[in-house]
Amino acid sequence: MNALTGRRYVIAGIFIAVGIIYLLRLFYIQVINDTYKLSAENNVLRYVTEYPARGLVYDRYGELLVYNEVAYDLMVTPRQVKELDTADFCRTVGITKEQFIKKYKQARAYSPYKESVFEKQLSKETYAALQEKLYKFQGFFVQSRTLRKYPQEIAAHTLGYVGEVSEAIIKKNPYYKMGDYIGISGIEKSYEKELRGRKGLKIMMVDVFNRPKGRFKDGIYDTLAISGLNLVSSLSAKLQKYGELLLQNKTGSIVAIEPSSGEILACVSSPSYNPNLLVGRERTKNYGKLFVDNRLPLFNRALMAYYPPGSTFKLINGLIGEQEQVTSRETRYPCARGYPVMGGKPKCHPHPSPMDLPGAVSTSCNSYFCYVFRSIIDNKKKYPSVVDGYNAWREYVLSFGIGKKIHTDLPQELPGNVPTQQYYDKYFGVNGWKSSTIVSLSIGQGELGVTPLQMANIMCSIANRGFYYTPHIIKGIGESKQPHPEYKIKHQTKIDARYFDPIIDGMQGAVDHGTSTAAKLKDIVICGKTGTAQNPHGKDHSVFVAFAPRDNPKIAIAVMVENGGWGASWAVPIGGLMIEKYLRDSISKPEMEKRMLEGVVLSTENKSKKETDKK
Amino acid sequence: MRKSQRGIFSNIDWITVIFYLLLVGMGWINIYASVYNEEHQLITDLSQKYGKQMIWIVTSILLATVILIIDGNFYAAIAWPLWIIVLISLVAVLFFGTEISGSKSWFKIGEFSVQPAEFAKFATAMVLAKYLSQLGIKMTDTKTKIISTIIIITPIILILLENETGVALVFISFILVLYREGLSGNFLLFGMLMLVLFMLALLVDKLILLIVLFSLSVILFLFMRKSRQNIFLLIGMIVVCSSVIYGVDYAYNHLQPHQRKRIDVFLGKEADIKKAGYNVNQSLIAIGSGGIYGKGFLNGTQTKYDFVPEQSTDFIFCTVGEEWGFVGTATVILVFILLFLRILFLAERQRSQFSRIYAYGVVSILFFHLMINIGMTIGLAPVIGIPLPFFSYGGSSLWSFTILLFILVKLDAYRLDILR
Structure with a gap:
């Protein structure tokens, strides 16, 4: 038996060996190896x-x-x-079995x-x-x-x-x-x-x-x-909706701003689309449809389309002329159905001549503003060269917030275009150009490109007699009810307040008895200016800018109807209706409203011609 | 006789009893933690497992007291009749038992279920002790070997029929008893070798295995070419090993698919069949995430939120690992090993052979449970559903382990009265 009692140590040895192996293994998985701790968190924690x-x-x-x-x-x-x-599932959810398998695999x-x-x-x-x-x-x-x-x-x-x-x-x-x-x-x-x-x-x-x-x-x-x-x-839903209705079946844009604050009241770009189309599941499909639509409904014309400002630009040239002391209320320039200096070009329409500054604004005399433009740029006493004159003029123009981004709070804004001296140097050669070469700038044509937003903003500067607040769409953020601070900063134009009255008189005249009478309202003094922006690709664009009332203005507006012809044919009535809608919330000229609402201006030239011919 | 009259608690080995109470207590705390939920906090809530376990613990202590009261001679006397009764109930359960998760091994009595296979453990330990302690029995005799094998194999077969593979495997542990009583150590080695070979044959390509085996033989041959006897032995071993490899391979390939799957799971070859691979992985995560000091009592997330299966029964060790960390797991293993060594000490101080052999039977069974149960939770043993002694939830197993251990405590307390 003695030989066998030793075997207890073998057995005890086996126990102890297994014990030690297990302890080592436990030490490894519990103390040394960290992966199990991570796995445990993965198991049990969900980050929701x-x-x-x-x-x-x-x-x-x-x-x-x-x-x-x-x-x-x-x-x-x-x-x-x-x-x-699966069949029941697919039927309920509205997918095919193949889609089910695919989606399930993705999820797995x-x-x-x-x-x-x-x-x-x-x-x-x-x-x-x-x-x-x-x-x-x-x-x-x-x-x-x-x-x-x-x-x-x-x-x-x-x-x-x-x-x-x-x-x-x-x-x-x-x-x-x-x-x-x-x-x-x-x-x-x-x-x-x-x-x-x-x-x-x-x-x-x-x-x-x-x-x-x-x-x-x-x-x-x-x-x-x-x-x-x-x-x-700052939008007025009512005004916005009305503007969209007025521009239905037309291509163009309306921007309305409150001059005293820069708050955008309406910002219409037509054609538009129902914003609910770009929501949820259907978004991609609808976006595709809108994207390929050749009427470009996704294109925000109010901020992105460049138009030559046409005659509306005469206001700025008039103001610059006054500030530069080359013209004044009483200054009269001749008109011979055109600009005499250049043999009657650019042409002008028949009107009494010579006229003073307000009259020239009211009748939109081309010749007058060609003279003014020449006087500014070719002012040898002040500017030694045409280039200096031009750069001085350009600085004035830029101070109205065009030719550069004005940093509104909407994305996609484009700067517009006011040609630089370098541009002309390159185009005509250094010293190869003078005021007569670029005279079309005086009547808002040529290389000028302005967005409807910028046009409305020019109106704000004029309505305010010399300054503007950057137009913005959000007037209150959260509890503070305040816009971003940069929208409370006053931007001064380079024109002194006292020079605005002759121009504003002219604008009032344009509505009262000049080119923009279609916008005229009883008891509200509207100051406006039409424009007919020459369009090399087709029929001219119909332009109207205005603000109202004359004193303590509440609304400044720019209306642009592409291929609408004369300013008076579409833009002026639409602008008038918008102003009345905003200020009075009622319409006194229902026939005109009906005509505007039902009017169709298609961008193809032939059709738009027919439309205007009908009138 | 006089001594036992002094009281039932005289001469009791308190160290063993304290280890027992320690393990049962720790077990209950971890069962409480693993099934804990806020709605049922009362520890005596009978709808919860810890409430039921409380009943099992109380009854177990009563049972232990009864065992200590009964005369020490009684156990040796009832060994055979008890064994026969257990065998009969093992057969009966095949016909009258209730099937629980694929195993027909339970008698359902009202709310509670009893598993006769659990009781076969100590009954067999007693019978083996009774048989081997007879005068003139020598382990080296072939007859002794055969009868011992029959004693061990009979319950194994019946339990296998009940589909309780895990419990059946426990009986293999009696080889330690036979070894202590004189069975050649070669059997122990040979048994282990066959087990390893059996597993390798299923896990490794048989060609590779044969090549390895052959190269080993060549090396051995070069060492002992001088002894002719050894060479014969070597050749014999090669033949046996090769036939085992081929035999296992052949048998495996001719099994029913579901049987083959069971073996695959057993070996961890197929990870997700019956979720066996998943279980081990989750078990490792739970234990591993415990760190050194654990997450604290009731703070185990893996066990509490059911990531670990069978957490109150077979995988109770995961709760220990997660909530008490390495400190907890090391303590549990230490207490078990100390208990085993204590039992070995008790065994060797017995005057009666029956008592000694029985003690070895007890420690073998406990050790096998510990090795397999903890081994499977830490990925060192195949997943075999057997409980951790004294720890796991379950009345049958706690009762059976208590009876197993306290018969030994009684026999030990009674040792001085023998041969008086």
Whole structure:
């Protein structure tokens, strides 16, 4: 037996050996190796993003322009998916079996145990039908997201739209994650930071079936979602809608601004589209349709289209002339149905001659302003060379906020064009040009390019007698009810206030008894100026700029109707209606309104000719 | 006899009892943690597992007291009849038992279920001790070997029929008892070799295995070419090994698909069949995430949120690992090993052979459970569903382990009265 009692040590040895092996193994997996700790967190922690409500947008009278509507995303957690009736599922959700297989594979590839979007933005009907059957489709659930909704169906270009962030943005800005929404154009883009709010993060613990089991560490690492700020737009929904109606079946733009603040009251670009088309699931499809439409409905003419300002530019030349002391209220220049200096070119229409400055404005005399322009630039006493004269003139022009971006709060704004000295040097050669070479600038033609927004802004400067506030579309951000501070800064033009009266007199005359009588209103003094912008590609554009009332102006407006012919034919009546609508909220000339609403101005030259011939 | 009259608790080995109470207590705390939820916090809530386990613990202690009261001679006397009764109930359960998750091994009595296979463990330990302690029995005799094998194999076969592979495997541990009683160490080695070969044959390509085997033989041959006897032995081993490899391969390929799958899972070859691979992975994550000091009582996320399956029974060790960390797991292993060494000490101080052999039976069974149960949770043993002694939730297993251990405590307390 003695030999065998030694065997107890063998057995004890086996026990101890196994004990030591297990202790070492435990030491390795519990103390040395960290991967299990990470796996444990992966198992149990779910980072749930809390999406804040995007800010709402109101018009200046408190009418809702943009709000959020709940949409339902169908989510899937592949590992929890049990056998299901695929045919029934596809029928309910409205997809094909192939799509189902594809989407399911995508979701599985993303992660078998984390949820991902299976089908975006179900319609309410689909959601209702699905909700009843959801218990049969294990692993699927519905998550609500918000979609933008535009109840007024107006101002599509201005309000813009939101869409999912692109990968380029995700790379640049870590705030955004796959599937987040971001403003892509309009206010949605320029006020993205204010509107989006701040996402919250909730760390949830889940069990093996991904069922929530409460907050991680009682939520001490959670952050709350903070709703986006509400914005008050300076737009008047009523005026905007009216402007869009007036421009229906026409191509063009209307911009109306409150001169005393720079607040944009209406910003119409026609043709437009229903902003609700660019929301949700249908967005890509609709965007494609709008994109290929040859009437360019996506193009925001109010901020992006360059037009020669035509005769409306005479106002600026008149003002510069006065400031430069080369003309004054009483100064008279001859007109021989054209500019005598250059053998009657540019031509002019018949009117009494010679006229003083207000008269020249009222009748829109071409010759007068050619003289003024020459006097400014060829002022040998003040400027040794034409170039110096031209640069001085150009500085004046730029001070009205054209030829450069004025930095409004809408994206896509373009600077317009006021040719530089270098441009002419290159085109005509150094010393190869003088005032007569570029005389078309005096009547707003030639290389000049101005956007409708800039034209309206010029009106603001004149209405204010010498200054403007940068036009802006948002007058109140969040609780502060204040716009961005830069929109409270007064921009002075280089024209002294006292020089404005002769020009304004002329503008009043134009409406009272001159070229713009169609805009005339009882009891409201409107100051306006027509323009007929020469268009090398087809029929001239019809232009009208105005502000009203003369004293303490409430609205400045620029109307542009492409291929509309004379200013008086379309732009003036439309401008008059807009002013009356804004100031009085009623229309005193229903026949004119009817004619404007029903009028069709197509951009093809023949058709537009027919239209104007009818009158 | 006089001594036992002094009271049932005299001469008791308190160290063993304290280890027992320690393990049962730690087990209950971890069962509480693993099934804890806020709605049922009362520790005596009978709808919850910890409430039921509380009943099992109380009854187990009563059972232990009864065992200590009963005369020390009684156990050796009832060994055979008890074994027969257990065998009969093992057969009966095949006909009258309730099937629970694929195993027909439970008698359902009201709310509670009893598994006769659990009781076969100590009954067999007792019978083996009874048989081997008879005068004139020598382990080296072929007859002894055969009868011992029959004693061990009979319950194995019945339990296998019930589809309780895990419990059946426990009986293999009796080889340690036979070894202590004189079985050649070669059997131990040979047994281990066959086990390793069996697993390798299923896991590794048989051609590679044969090449390795052959190269090893060549090396061995070069060492011992002088001894003719050894060369014969070597050749014999090669033949046996090769036939085992081929035999296993052949058998494996001619199994029913579901049986083959079961073997694959057993070997961890197929990860997700019956979620066996998943279980081990989750178990490792739970234990590994515990770190040195653990996440704290009731703070285990992996176990609490059901990532680990069977967490109150077979995978209870995960809760220890996650909530108490390495400190906890090391403590548990240490307490077990110390208990085993204590039992070995008790075994060797017995005067009666029956007591000694029985003690070895007890420690073998406990050790096998510990090795397989903890081994599977840390990925060192195949996933075989057997409980961790004293720890895991379950009445049958706690009762059976308590009876197993306290018969030994009684026998030890009674040792001085023997041969008086």
